[in-house]
Amino acid sequence: MHDAGPQASATPEGSVLSLPAELTIYTVGELHPAWLAWAGAGGQRVDGSAVDQVDAAGLQLLLALARSLQARGTPLRLAGASRVLEEGCAALGLAGWLAQHHEGAPA
Amino acid sequence: MKPDADQSFIAEALPAFISEAEEQLGALEQLLLQLEDAPEDRELLDALFRCAHTVKGSAGIFGLDAVAAFTHHVESLLDRLREGQVRLTPALSTLLLRCNDQIRALVGQAGRGDTADDPGAEAERAALVVQLQAAGGTAPAAAGAPAPPTAAPSAAGPAAAAAGDRAWHVSVAFGSETFRNGMDPLALLNYLRGLGQIPQLACDIEAVPALEALDPEACHLAFELALLTEAGRDEIEGAFSFVREDCQLHVLAPGATPDDYARLIESMPDNPRLGDILVASGAITRGQLQHALRAQGDAAASGTPQPLGEILQATAGVAPQIVAAALNKHSRGREAAAGPTAPAAAEETGGRFIRVQADRLDAVINLLGELVIAGAGANLLARQTRQGALIEANGQIVRLIEEIRNGTLQLRMVPIGETFSRFRRVVRDTAAELGKDVALELVGGDTELDKSMVERIADPLMHLVRNALDHGLETPAQRSEAGKPAQGRLVLSACHESGSVLIAIEDDGRGIQRDKVLARAWERGLVEPGVRPADEDIDRLIFAPGFSTAEKVTNLSGRGVGMDVVKRNIEALRGTVTLRSVPGAGSRIEIRLPLTLAIIDGFLVGVGGSRFIFPLDAVVEVIEPRGALATTDAHGRRTVELRGQVLPVVALRALYGLGGDEPARPSIVVLRAGTRRFGVLVDQLLGQHQTVIKPLGRMFRSLRGMAGSSILGNGEVALIFDVPALGQLAEAPPAPHTPAHPVPHHPGRGAAVPATVPHEGQAS
Numbered sequence: 001m002h003d004a005g006p007q008a009s010a011t012p013e014g015s016v017l018s019l020p021a022e023l024t025i026y027t028v029g030e031l032h033p034a035w036l037a038w039a040g041a042g043g044q045r046v047d048g049s050a051v052d053q054v055d056a057a058g059l060q061l062l063l064a065l066a067r068s069l070q071a072r073g074t075p076l077r078l079a080g081a082s083r084v085l086e087e088g089c090a091a092l093g094l095a096g097w098l099a100q101h102h103e104g105a106p107a
Numbered sequence: 108m109k110p111d112a113d114q115s116f117i118a119e120a121l122p123a124f125i126s127e128a129e130e131q132l133g134a135l136e137q138l139l140l141q142l143e144d145a146p147e148d149r150e151l152l153d154a155l156f157r158c159a160h161t162v163k164g165s166a167g168i169f170g171l172d173a174v175a176a177f178t179h180h181v182e183s184l185l186d187r188l189r190e191g192q193v194r195l196t197p198a199l200s201t202l203l204l205r206c207n208d209q210i211r212a213l214v215g216q217a218g219r220g221d222t223a224d225d226p227g228a229e230a231e232r233a234a235l236v237v238q239l240q241a242a243g244g245t246a247p248a249a250a251g252a253p254a255p256p257t258a259a260p261s262a263a264g265p266a267a268a269a270a271g272d273r274a275w276h277v278s279v280a281f282g283s284e285t286f287r288n289g290m291d292p293l294a295l296l297n298y299l300r301g302l303g304q305i306p307q308l309a310c311d312i313e314a315v316p317a318l319e320a321l322d323p324e325a326c327h328l329a330f331e332l333a334l335l336t337e338a339g340r341d342e343i344e345g346a347f348s349f350v351r352e353d354c355q356l357h358v359l360a361p362g363a364t365p366d367d368y369a370r371l372i373e374s375m376p377d378n379p380r381l382g383d384i385l386v387a388s389g390a391i392t393r394g395q396l397q398h399a400l401r402a403q404g405d406a407a408a409s410g411t412p413q414p415l416g417e418i419l420q421a422t423a424g425v426a427p428q429i430v431a432a433a434l435n436k437h438s439r440g441r442e443a444a445a446g447p448t449a450p451a452a453a454e455e456t457g458g459r460f461i462r463v464q465a466d467r468l469d470a471v472i473n474l475l476g477e478l479v480i481a482g483a484g485a486n487l488l489a490r491q492t493r494q495g496a497l498i499e500a501n502g503q504i505v506r507l508i509e510e511i512r513n514g515t516l517q518l519r520m521v522p523i524g525e526t527f528s529r530f531r532r533v534v535r536d537t538a539a540e541l542g543k544d545v546a547l548e549l550v551g552g553d554t555e556l557d558k559s560m561v562e563r564i565a566d567p568l569m570h571l572v573r574n575a576l577d578h579g580l581e582t583p584a585q586r587s588e589a590g591k592p593a594q595g596r597l598v599l600s601a602c603h604e605s606g607s608v609l610i611a612i613e614d615d616g617r618g619i620q621r622d623k624v625l626a627r628a629w630e631r632g633l634v635e636p637g638v639r640p641a642d643e644d645i646d647r648l649i650f651a652p653g654f655s656t657a658e659k660v661t662n663l664s665g666r667g668v669g670m671d672v673v674k675r676n677i678e679a680l681r682g683t684v685t686l687r688s689v690p691g692a693g694s695r696i697e698i699r700l701p702l703t704l705a706i707i708d709g710f711l712v713g714v715g716g717s718r719f720i721f722p723l724d725a726v727v728e729v730i731e732p733r734g735a736l737a738t739t740d741a742h743g744r745r746t747v748e749l750r751g752q753v754l755p756v757v758a759l760r761a762l763y764g765l766g767g768d769e770p771a772r773p774s775i776v777v778l779r780a781g782t783r784r785f786g787v788l789v790d791q792l793l794g795q796h797q798t799v800i801k802p803l804g805r806m807f808r809s810l811r812g813m814a815g816s817s818i819l820g821n822g823e824v825a826l827i828f829d830v831p832a833l834g835q836l837a838e839a840p841p842a843p844h845t846p847a848h849p850v851p852h853h854p855g856r857g858a859a860v861p862a863t864v865p866h867e868g869q870a871s
Contacts, residue, residue: 025286028323036318056292060315061323068318091293093308093330 015041016079019048023058023085031061039068045103049080054088063094066101078102123462124169125218131158132211133529139203140531146195156185162210166217174213180236181206184243191340194360196367199242204532206235274306275336275343276363278371280314280329282353283322290350292328299346303336465558468518475508475515476799482508483797483820509797519559523601523610524552526565530572530599537576544583544593545576550600556608560700563680564610567673571612571696572599574670579616579694589691591615604699607682607724613695619688621645627654646686650674681814683831699831709798709817711825712776713791714759715767718825720798720817725830727777727784729792732756744837747775747786756786757837762812780834787833800827812836 017038020027046065066076078101081089089098135158142151159182166174181203187193209232277299281292299305311329315321334343340358347356357371482505489501527549538545556564580586580595587593598613621642628634628648639645648654652671677684682700701707701722709720732747745756756775759765767790775786800815807813814829 025291025324032318032321032323039318054293056328057286057324057326059293060326060328061318061321063312063315064318064321064323067312067315071317088293091296092328093310093332094312097310097312 015043016045016047017043019046019051019062019085021050022053023051023062024053024055025057028057028061035061035065036068039065039072042074044069044074045077045079047079048085049082051082051085051088054084056092059088059092059094063097066097076101121169122218124165125214126462128162128165128174128214129211131162132207132214133525134158135162136204136207136532137528139200139207140535142195143197143200143535149189152185152189152195156182156189159185162214166214169217171213171217174210174217177206177213177232177236178210180239181210184239187243191360193243194362194367196362196364198364202235202238202242206239209235274333274361275340276359276368277330277332277334277343278355278357278359279332279347280311280355281326281350282355283325283327284353285326285328285350286324288350292326292330292350295346295350296330296332299332299334299343302338302342302346303334305332305334307331307333463518468515472515472519475512478508479512479797479799480818480820484822485820487820505797512797516557519557520555521558521561522553523556523561523564523608524549524554526561526568527552527599527601529565530569533569533572534576534597537573538580538595541576542582543576543580543595545580545595545597548596548598548600550598551602554601554603554608556601556700560608560680563676564682564698564700567676567698568599568610568612570670570673572597575612575614575616575694575696579614579618581617585617589617608700610698610700611695612698613693615693618690618692618694619646619649619686621690624648624654646688649686650684681829707798707800707827709796709825709827710776711793711796711819712774712787712789713793714789715765717763717765718793718819718823719759719789720796720825720827721776721778721787722827722830723795725778725780727779730775730777730786732773732775732788745788749777749786754784754786755837756788757833758788760788760790762836778830778834780831783834785834785837787828787837796825798825798827 015038017035020031023031046062069076078098081098081102086095086098089095135155138151138155138158142148142155145151159178163175163178163182166172166178184193184203188195188199193199209228212228281290285292296305296308309331311331314329315327321327336343340360343358344351344356347354359367359371482501486498486501486505489497492498530549531547534545534547575597580597581589581591583593586595596615598611600613601608601610603609624645625634625639625648628645628651629636631651631654633648633651633654634640650670650673652669654669654671674684677698677700680700682698684699685697686694687697688694708723710723710726712719712721730747730749745758746753747756748754754775754777758769760767760769770790773788773790774792775788776792777784777786796817796819798817801817803810803813803815810826812829812833813826814832815827817825817827819825
């Protein structure tokens with residue numbers, strides 16, 4: 001349906017996961033297996049600067065991803081967050097959570 | 108100036124207003140107490156408002172300005188409660204109960220035509236008004252009545268503090284199907300922001316599983332948030348209406364106490380992190396929460412305080428609407444069980460009541476008593492004429508009289524529930540005063556009883572209830588130590604049982620402490636020191652005059668009005684009181700009362716020249732003794748075998764020293780007293796008889812086994828038996844403390860004949 005494929009690019013210290021433009025209920029079904037695979041491959045950094053549409057389902061998936069990474073001992077690091085992503089997190093009371101995972105924030 | 112006609116109308120109608128207002132206030136109190144179990148029941152809140160509104164309105168009509176002005180403040184607060192702007196906390200409930208007492212006092216004052224102002228009461232009312240305004244969040248200036256400057260706002264206590272904080276607390280856990288149903292919690296929260304401000308919002312991150320375990324289209328989100336809004340509960344809940352079916356939504360009104368949060372946490376056992384989230388969201392401090400949870404835990408151990416609906420919702424996933432519907436039903440059922448409160452009863456019967464003064468009704472019933480006697484007399488005369496038509500016509504009249512009698516007596520019957528429900532308040536206040544936690548259960552409130560009986564049983568019942576609270580039930584600490592739930596149980600029940608009414612007061616307290624009772628009895632000389640009677644006899648000692656085992660004389664019982672007075676009052680109603688107690692497990696006191704005091708269906712028998720009446724309800728059957736009766740003792744007691752069982756039999760002739768010879772073919776009337784049966788040996792069976800009960804004269808009060816007398820159609824006097832007492836005479840072992848001869852002289856007869864009684868029993 002939408003262009004939501006994982007845009008993981010390989011970098012020396014592991015791949016960076018680019019969050020898709022649309023992070024919603026319509027895309028979570030496709031994103032889920034891709035993110036799982038990415039997390040299994042040792043990914044840790046996520047770039048959210050391209051996100052321009054979110055809903056609670058999309059943010060829930062992001063929360064789940066963070067939990068998985070936490071469990072692997074490699075906490076999620078957010079390389080960038082679009083305004084939409086920041087606002088979406090704030091709307092769900094996740095502003096603090098987002099800030100905490102931002103690169104440079106104390107873990 | 109009002110015209111005189113108005114004045115006289117008001118004077119005439121005032122008593123009716125007073126009595127109606129008292130009823131409304133009684134209903135108000137009951138509703139408040141019911142709401143303590145279901146603080147958000149909309150129907151109850153509406154009924155509560157209507158009660159106060161009615162009182163205020165009619166007080167205004169009658170020019171009772173003090174009542175109207177004070178009630179106005181209560182009404183305003185009730186309105187805000189009804190609108191969901193204020194939540195009914197226990198503190199608020201107590202405040203409203205106190206206000207209700209004040210209104211009642213004011214109404215009572217108006218009823219006595221007492222216009223003098225009591226400055227103390229006035230100051231108290233003023234303080235209450237301030238508290239009401241603080242609790243309702245209305246500024247004194249806006250309330251329309253001058254606020255007294257004397258009472259400081261700080262007097263309002265916790266209610267005032269709560270009123271300053273206008274934030275609702277919303278706890279919502281979305282159902283797993285939320286996304287699939289096309290709902291987006293994010294949009295929903297944004298909609299809520301449209302209603303007001305959300306200063307605090309916490310998402311339960313931990314509720315979201317890790318990626319590996321996640322169904323990405325299932326919703327796992329849950330939020331705790333504070334909402335500052337002018338909107339009412341309906342509007343807030345309305346925001347969730349599309350997801351209501353599968354989300355868990357709890358909306359706490361502004362001013363929720365730590366207890367409320369604790370209850371919220373208890374109600375969501377599948378969310379163990381809720382407490383942390385609440386603390387994180389700033390809804391409550393950790394200390395407050397821990398304290399409340401501990402209290403809740405204690406209470407939960409006894410298994411009652413958690414609202415049923417929340418348990419269902421949290422554990423079984425029942426849709427909230429279903430729970431709400433079930434709860435409504437439940438509360439209505441409880442209302443019915445507690446006896447119809449005024450508004451409920453009015454709705455059900457369409458409000459078709461006629462108020463009749465009790466003494467007018469009594470006059471009719473007295474006349475009816477005479478009519479029954481006259482009818483029986485006429486019937487007797489008709490039979491003597493042997494004219495078939497006359498006998499038949501008379502029979503018709505007697506039947507009609509009987510129907511009128513039944514109908515009229517029915518008019519006097521009222522459900523005992525009204526009396527029962529008074530005890531809710533008593534138990535609530537008394538238990539609090541004693542530091543005990545007691546749940547009161549009322550069973551069989553719709554059992555009907557003669558009105559005069561209901562009135563006269565209220566005091567003894569009150570005493571027994573207080574006694575159970577004071578002596579029977581232990582403090583939570585003592586109970587926990589004894590391995591019992593911290594909350595005590597007190598059950599008040601009523602039911603019909605073989606023509607009488609059985610009222611039972613049952614508690615799960617410590618039971619009768621026989622050692623203490625015995626020690627006291629020795630000390631008081633009620634029992635020979637060192638002698639230990641049977642357990643039941645020790646229990647019975649608490650009914651002995653002037654007996655009290657309280658270690659310290661409390662405010663409640665032990666005021667010298669002992670159980671003996673209770674027993675006497677009950678016996679004065681032709682009732683009996685029995686007690687069963689299991690040490691450590693509780694006591695059960697049973698009161699048996701006749702349905703009515705006035706008229707009974709009797710069974711007339713003759714012994715020699717005397718006539719006796721048994722209440723027909725107590726008669727099981729009549730048998731003819733075959734052959735010689737077994738042993739006879741000095742009291743004329745024998746035994747016969749009835750269908751393989753030994754039946755004790757009392758011979759009235761011997762018991763009361765009646766003259767004459769035993770006929771060749773005597774009959775045994777088998778009677779039932781409670782669960783026991785016994786027989787009475789009589790000469791003649793004279794059949795059913797409508798019996799108007801006349802009390803025995805003072806001289807004959809000491810007669811054992813007699814309940815009253817009646818005048819027969821031919822002018823003869825017949826004595827009416829008190830069947831349970833007679834049963835005791837039949838069964839009591841021939842111990843030395845049993846009076847050798849309960850009735851040495853039969854009235855009018857015994858003195859003349861004792862020497863001629865030809866009974867073998869007398870000689871032995």
